[in-house]
Amino acid sequence: MSMPPANPYGSPTVSTSDITYVGSQRRSRKLKRIEPISLGLMQGALFALMGLIPVILFVFMAIVSGVGGAMGGPGNPMSATLVGGVIGSILAPLIYGVMGFIGGFILALLYNFCASFLGGIEFEFEE
Structure with missing residues (x-):
């Protein structure tokens, strides 16, 4: 039985000119491009x-303010406060996630633009 290739896609991931060996222990590679959707x-x-x-804080504040508001007078402001806390608890991770995606996409585009002029970031790996 033969061993499968280290790279299952068959194409070289780094050109041989980018790899340098120092004492056969270290190698250097350059990150030249980042896929924007992936980042x-x-x-x-x-x-x-x-x-x-923040969800933990939203829920805690909703419970505390709801209980404090219920003691204040007529009506039931506790339910309205709890609903606001639940809505905030759902929206916080959603908004953070969307903004993170947009920021990561823009960051990758900017990195790719700068790397085309400067050559990218060089990493050194040790085996």
Whole structure:
């Protein structure tokens, strides 16, 4: 049985001129391009997860202000406050995610533009 190639797509991922070996332990590669949709999706997902942090605050404030408002007088402001907290809890991660996607997409486009002039970022890996 033969071993499958290291790169299943068959095309070289980095040209051989970009790889330098120092003592056969380190190699250097350049990041020349970032796929905008890929970075946008990743950053959008990360920002949506970070958007869950304010959800805890929204729910806590809704409960505290709802209980405090219910003691104040006639009517039931607690339900309105809880509904506002639930809406904020749903919208916060959604808005963070959308803004993260847009920001990541624009960042990748700007990186690709600058990398076309400057050559990209050089990374050094150790095996």
